[in-house]
Amino acid sequence: MYQILKAEKLADKIYLMVVEAPRVARACEPGEFVIVKIDEEGERIPLTICDFDREKGTITIVFQTVGASTQKMSSLKKGDFFRDFVGPLGNPSEFVHEDPEDLKKKKYLFVAGGVGAAPVYPQVKWLKEHGIDADVIVGSKTKDMLILKEEMEKAAGQLYIATDDGSFGYKGMVTGLIEELVEKQGKKYDVCVAIGPMIMMKFVCLLTKKLGIPTIVSLNPIMVDGTGMCGACRVTVGDKVKFACVDGPEFDGHLVNFDEAMMRQQIYKTQEGRAMLRLKEGDTHHGGCGQCGGNE
Amino acid sequence: MEANRDMMKKIPVREQDPKVRATNFKEVCLGYNMEEAVAEAERCLNCKNAKCVAGCPVSIDIPAFIREVKEGNIEEAARVIARSSALPAVCGRVCPQETQCEGQCIRGIKGEPVSIGKLERFVADWSREHGFVPDAPEKTNGKKVAVIGSGPAGLTCAGDLAKMGYEVTIFEALHEAGGVLTYGIPEFRLPKSGVVQPEIDNVKKLGVKIETNVVIGKSVTIDELMEQEGFQAVFIGSGAGLPKFMGIPGENANGVFSANEYLTRSNLMKAFRDDYDTPIMDAKKVVVVGGGNVAMDAARTALRLGADVHIVYRRSEKELPARVEEVHHAKEEGIVFNLLTNPAEILTDDKGWVRGIICRRMELGEPDESGRRRPVEVPGSEFEIEADTVIMALGTSPNPLISNTTKGLEINRWKCIIADESNGKTTKEGVYAGGDAVTGAATVILAMEAGRAGARGIDEFLSQR
Structure with a gap:
């Protein structure tokens, strides 16, 4: 059992939790992920690591409620437990293995979309700790949905914010802001790291390819075990099939087949919708899920 | 039992009716009761030079335990088996007895061999139902051994070492112990709470600790276990977890799964039950590739x-690698076998979902390196099978996580850990390995044999220190 030491709602449908998991905290690096399972009946849910404290033995996770399982997770409070919490899984970000002196010669641009700010944060923080200032773009629908703004301000060289409705910072998509920085302001970037919804990563990659900026993306496909066993997370990168859990989760964004990856995310949408309906309606559930017989 | 029974034939074992069981996940085979077990035990000739024992990878003293069953001393029979096997309820169900113990039985020359597997299962089930627990060691020798993986190899190795007095901790990557017994083999063949969990509990009762949710190579490495956590030896029984795919067009379509994924969802995550959250494909027409x-x-x-x-399956019925009993059960339940058939392409609809599979007919040519006749495609024989789901069951290979993160641990070109078959010794001092991680995908009982050999190897190694 893994105790929750802090539980906080960051924005609508977005939650942060600090969880006691000493083995994971001792071993993890930026870019890696964990799998959590709320109780006996729960799903295994992969989540990127947002922060860690090796001394205290804690891991910070941030998640958005998308289905029945994350909805259930959002009701957990400080003092509650996850039944299971395993990691770190996947590979650390590439720069973790590079010489900080070489890294200092490179200019990094991080692009975070929505809850993608969570996995971006430990990377930017790691670079800061190694004396490298990276530029960061955080995009969100609206001002109220912005997360980790203060933390990111401390860790980033320059923080830029884009909101779809213009309620804060640049009005428009992150791609518009990238163009603004590179084409209008003449900024030069050697590497772009984009993490967010699949559709955002796809369009960032289309743009950075045009701009000639090598781009790394972090994928979060459907997974079960997260250790290479099931192959649910397979993704086409270039002409090779890779498992996001053991070969990734970070890949060369210019080689990822995003259309296939987005298609594969739909596999359980119907079942997820049904499960959500059952959870929402509880004892009053009376049909519509296609399974309970209530429609007949 | 009636006096005029045919001693050449096995006492038949009761099974769920195929039509009924095709709609539930309850165990197919119901096993013997006491009367049936005693009657079957009477068929044993109690050979002096028992060939069945030689056919058993863990060398259970088969005539001795059957003798006890004949007398109705089931607890004593359980003690005889426990000397050689930590998982009798599992082995009685999933061992390929026809090629092992029963394949050697003298009774089998003129008639049917003694139903050793079903008798083993009976003894194990009876022991569990009557609360018989194996004897725990009186005190430990204070030496710590880490076992990686809680499947058949790991559990056997851990159980044996605990009996010898070692302090054993098993590290399991998943959230439940049991390895393939838990995530791979379905409930209807190997009940989880009824059979697997009690066997794991018996290993724990010997003093073995099991730490779940630890991925060796990620959460902690073998070197760290030995240098920082005080483990003097390590046994790797991490299995062969990585699924293979064919590399044919359409394989990433929605509705194509590895058998590992499909079975893990159903067995480990219990997706077949409404009260569990993990989804599983709501399939109407399924093609499973593999035999x-x-x-x-x-x-x-x-x-x-x-x-x-x-x-x-691309070869003929004779080459099906599955146990005869499983093929028989599958046919009884109404599964259609397309033999000498090989998939060429998976067809998808405009939204990326599977709609069918194109196959080619095969014929058997000359024997290949495995000794089996090589299947050759018949030109122009393409045909389509309609399907919304394709499950690839083509075998698995070992996970490189451990070998990649352990200094001095060598692997062969199939990514299997190199280890001495007789004692599990690897190329790294103090590190032993066995089971699918060494051999590639094989059987539960062979993994147990390797676990047992590894325990002997570790004991020899640590006794000299």
Whole structure:
């Protein structure tokens, strides 16, 4: 059992939790992920690591409620437990293995979309700790949905914010802001790291390819075990099939087949919708899920 | 039992009716009762030079335990088995007895061999129901051994070492112990709470600790276990977890799964039950590619979840690697076998979902390196099978996580850990290995044999220190 030491709602449908998991905290690096399972009946849910404290033995996770399982997770409070919490899984970000002196010669641009700010944060923080200032773009629908703004301000060289409705910072998509920085302001970037919804990563990659900026993306496909066993997370990168859990989760964004990856995310949408309906309606559930017989 | 019974034939074992069991996940085989077990035990000739023992990878003293069953001393029979096997209820169910103990039985020359597997199962089930627990060691020798993986190899190795007095901790990557017994083999063949969990509990009762949710190579490395956590030896029984795919067009379509994924969702995550959250494909027409036990398990799971199921296998029935009993059960339940058939392409609809599979007919040519006749495609023989789901059961290979993160641990070109078969010794001092991690995908009992050999090897190593 893994105790929750802090539980906080960051924005609508977005939650942060600090969880006691000493083995994971001792071993993890930026870019890696964990799998959590709320109780006996729960799903295994992969989540990127947002922060860690090796001394205290804690891991910070941030998640958005998308289905029945994350909805259930959002009701957990400080003092509650996850039944299971395993990691770190996947590979650390590439720069973790590079010489900080070489890294200092490179200019990094991080692009975070929505809850993608969570996995971006430990990377930017790691670079800061190694004396490298990276530029960061955080995009969100609206001002109220912005997360980790203060933390990111401390860790980033320059923080830029884009909101779809213009309620804060640049009005428009992150791609518009990238163009603004590179084409209008003449900024030069050697590497772009984009993490967010699949559709955002796809369009960032289309743009950075045009701009000639090598781009790394972090994928979060459907997974079960997260250790290479099931192959649910397979993704086409270039002409090779890779498992996001053991070969990734970070890949060369210019080689990822995003259309296939987005298609594969739909596999359980119907079942997820049904499960959500059952959870929402509880004892009053009376049909519509296609399974309970209530429609007949 | 009637006096005029035919001693050449096995006492038949009761099974759920195929039509009924095709709609539930309860165990197919119901096993012997006391009367049937005693009657079957009477068929044993109690050979002096018992060939069955030689046929058993863990050398259970088969005539001795059957003798006890004949006398009705089931607890004593359980003690005889426990000397050689930590998982009798599992082995009685999933061992390929026809090629091992029963394949050697003298009774089998003129008639049917003694039903050793069903007798072993009876003894194990009886012991569990009557609360018989193996004797725990009186005190430990204070030496710590880490076992990686809680499947058949790991559990056997841990159980043996605990009996010798070692302090054993098993590290398991998943959230439940049991390895393939838990995530791979379905409930209807190997009940989880009824059979697997009690066997794991018995290993724990010997003093073995099990730490779940630890991925060796990620959460902690073998070197760290030995240098920082005080483990003096390590046994790697991490299995062969990585699924293989064919590399044919359409394989990443929605509705194509590895058998590992499909079975893990159903067995480990219990997706077949409404009260569990993990989803599983709501399949109507399923094609399972492969002819091994895993293919049979996936096919029979899909059938129980309401699908029409075809098995596609490129060789003929004779070469099916699955146990005869599993093939027989699958056919009884209504699974269609497309033999001498090889998939060429998976067809998809405009939204990326599977709609069918194109196959080619095969014929058998000259024997290949495995000794089996090589299947050759018949030109122009393409045909289509309609399907919304394709499950690939083509075998698995070892996970490189451990070998990649352990200094001095060598692997062969199939990524299997190099280890001495007789004692599990690897190329790294103090590190032993066995089971599928060494051999590639094989059987539960062979993994147990390797676990046992590893325990002996570790004991020899640590006794000298």
